[in-house]
Amino acid sequence: MSSPAAPTDAPVLTAERLSVRFGRRVALRDISLAIPRGRIVSIIGPSGCGKTTLLRCFNRMNELASGARTSGTVHFAGMDLYGPDIDPVEVRRRIGMVFQQTTPFPKSVFDNIAFGPRASGFTGDLQGLVEEVLTSVGLWSEVADDLDTPALELSAGQKQRLCIARTLALKPDVLLLDEPTSALDPEATARIESIIRALSPRYTIVIATYNRWQAARLSDLTAFLDRGELLEYGLTETLFTNPREARTESYLTGRTQ
């Protein structure tokens, strides 16, 4: 694991007083946190605490949900993500996202990877790019012979690795991973975790997970969300061994779910 980082290191993403409500229900309340460049940050917390919503605020996916109202600010590399002249499509190319359910398109492996680059008018060496990103998720050796294989015929773990590779093809700065292993068996999970480790520190990675041990294994920093509030945020080691809040401790020791 990389050397410990204080949350004050040069931040890539900074949320300030970020709140989200769906109709009358508050999903996130006054969240302020900074994601330092090149680190792995975990967002943990019980189901429904707002992990997905927070991730989706970081790449402006949240505004696509009907009835979502966002207030506060998110800065990305110094610019206001929600500023008037920011194109959300451009934001999503620089801040990639992988979802909880595996989401391969009903297309070939090649066309899945090529989807993002083609959409952004990529004119370089597509073949080379596909090989590069498939290699970085360990899928190249498994599918190199037949890139025309329908992606839906891959195994669950392969599908999720394909989804990660597909996002990497956009050369984003940040990777948002929303419970990327919750649908996978332990072996496939271990595989994905080692890929995540290998992708750091080239990418800044934010991973939402219900699995506190995964957070402990992977991340430099951990944020604990509870009922839409950021209860505690700090070095993973500190948070796990010496939590400041009683509620963090009871969550970590499994006394609440």
Next chain:
Amino acid sequence: MMARRVSGAGTASRAAGERLVAHVLLACTVVAVVTLAAVLAVLVREAGMFFADVSPWRFLTEITWAPAAAEPRFGVLPLLVGTAQIGVGAAVFALPAGLMTAVYLHQYAGSRTARLLSGVTALMAGVPTVVYGLFALHFVTPALRVLWPGVEAFNALSACLVVGLMILPTVTVLSREALDSVPPPLLDAGLALGAPKGRVVTRVLLPAASGGILAAVLIAMARAVGETMIVSLAAGNEARLTWSPFEGLQTLSAFLTQLGMGDAATGTREFQAFFAVGAVLFVGTYGIHMAGRMLVSRSVGRAGQ
């Protein structure tokens, strides 16, 4: 797929009640099956007698259909061509309009617009076909004749347009179901890869729903092929072997309506010809239906990862 049976322990009287319900349901099923079997038996018997007289080869290759003529001719080709014209022609008009409406409802319309459009669609589905037929005859055909003076008073184009209108709700509703069955995270994934919405619709949503959309079209075509009132009113009811959209035509099902009006006596070859045509229509419609079903189950199998 196996349906799961609800099982529950109950009192004796409840068990007796449930047995009664089961018997009534069984009786209904038996009535339906027996009726279907009787219909099929009549169809097969009459068509069989017809084909004992007129060889299937002649039936399928001769180019004149004139069962009531002094010297009757039984070439079914004009009816087949007419039927294909109506089925394909109606789908050509209904598919783009229905699919675009479905995409609009699914992706772009606000909830009020969507409700309004769904209401209009339901209303369209409720219009009696004779109304559509009169609309074709008294409005569409005159309009077409202004555009192209060569259009005949009874013509295929008018029939295709209006039958297309009639099957539009079917195409719209079934396509929308196909779109709804695409998992939303798939669309999110497309957007998260920095694709504009239009691109996600054309490159992710439509391909993922393509099986269901094709099934929608096939089911709608089966309805078009079975339509008689609009076709008779707009395209006349005269069997002619032509592909010209400006001329009249007769379809298999439109021909069948003449059995009720005509004076074909039971047991004559002319009478049996109706059953031969009925058999062709049955096989064709069943084929289209099964193709649609197969596509649906295949696309469901592929979407359920």
